[in-house]
Amino acid sequence: IHINPILRRLAPERQALTIEEQSLVIITGASRGFGRAVAEALCQNLVSEGSCILLMARSQAGLEATAQSLKTIQPNSIKVQCCRIDLAHPDETVFRTSIQEALSKFEGDLKQFEQAVVVHNAGTMSPQGLMTWHCSKSTDLAAYFAMNLSSTMVLNSVLHEEIFAQVPKAVVVNVSSLAAVEAIISWSLYCTGKAARDMYFKCLAQECPQYRVLNYAPGPLDTDMIAEVLADPKIHPEIQKIFEELVQQGNLLQPKTSADKLAQVLKADEFVSGSHVDYFNL
């Protein structure tokens, strides 16, 4: 068998990590839907006394509702901060300042944390319903990749310097999708962005074998996005039919169900770092 000679050089040694206490947890898109469910699931299952959770999103009201929910789950033992951030316009300086300000509100030192857990959940599907041959507006493409790709890369770079490098362990979760690995009609923009994000985090795992990096595809979720997909006349009929059937057959997942599974996967700590793990493969 011929093997690409570069391939032989790509297997780094990996250090196993375990999820422990005293975490600094950061979640983007935490104001609603799956992001909120992940915040709740991690709060319930993973973090212990003295942990801090930083919720990031555009909507202050949504962030505060998520924070309120977390306080119900763990009334006294954890600290929660909200950080308004606009991921549609990635800017290193703005991201860095926002994170530094948010961290300063925890009134502690990063050294207190045994690990950082980051969940890159934020993402959009719009513009919807573009066939591959409708991807002709470069400004639309640029805006989509800024929001769904560059923004995540810039934020992760800033988090790497500001946080990962300061704590003993880093767990980095990318909220991926089946669309990262399978082509879906009229969703080429979404598929392309998700495939690219998966690869970025696969590279992070390659470059930082001491981290635990997971591309988690949460399955089809019962969130606001579904209502948008069913209502939008620009959505391809094939896609609408898929989701209509999912709704009719009760096959949509509750965000909590998939978020709890994510928490279990992190707790079990058996995934290959950098791999793509689907809810349905667990």
Next chain:
Amino acid sequence: IHINPILRRLAPERQALTIEEQSLVIITGASRGFGRAVAEALCQNLVSEGSCILLMARSQAGLEATAQSLKTIQPNSIKVQCCRIDLAHPDETVFRTSIQEALSKFEGDLKQFEQAVVVHNAGTMSPQGLMTWHCSKSTDLAAYFAMNLSSTMVLNSVLHEEIFAQVPKAVVVNVSSLAAVEAIISWSLYCTGKAARDMYFKCLAQECPQYRVLNYAPGPLDTDMIAEVLADPKIHPEIQKIFEELVQQGNLLQPKTSADKLAQVLKADEFVSGSHVDYFNL
């Protein structure tokens, strides 16, 4: 086994096509290196009398040199046109006008062609040597994805409307890389862009089962890029070591060798449309 319910719906029926005569061939990045080798290989192995080849790139001198080489291979029976285009700044209108002007120079009707063969070869690696945590300059990321991702999508969208839709058959080749499927240290930008491009063309295959779409990874080639990799102090030592070994052991492929293999793959017409095919897997 649990199967993601969306997955069951994603297998379209495919129509087999065969490579035939009277082709309109379009190649980007055709002014040098692998693009020129592909132009020569297709000219030698695939196209027949009455075919037209459109060479696209920024460098007029490079395009003319490639055109000259093609005329040596097939002196009379094919027409060659050069089209200067700047893929770093994707613009639907500019791309459409450039293609319409170039086609008009062939002085024929698109109806004369039995098929269109497009090879999306253009791409850059710069900025080199960025670790995943150095991907913090959003303008650099935007420029990279404009050149290596959006540009290909915009051009393919325009080609779809202007050409693919007007001819009986379309064969679309994306020049991919091992980096589209494997994470490589300090190459996250390159890996991310290549993974995204692969997925875009996988979606094209999904949406257009009547097309033949191939993501072809040509292997490590002996082109100008190698000299750049070896000379640039910003390149990661791990990467330089890999390429130094390839050079020392004579394991770099000549562009012609890999381009000829691509021509064979297209001629054999046995690949799964939308799949990623590596030189070393053939």
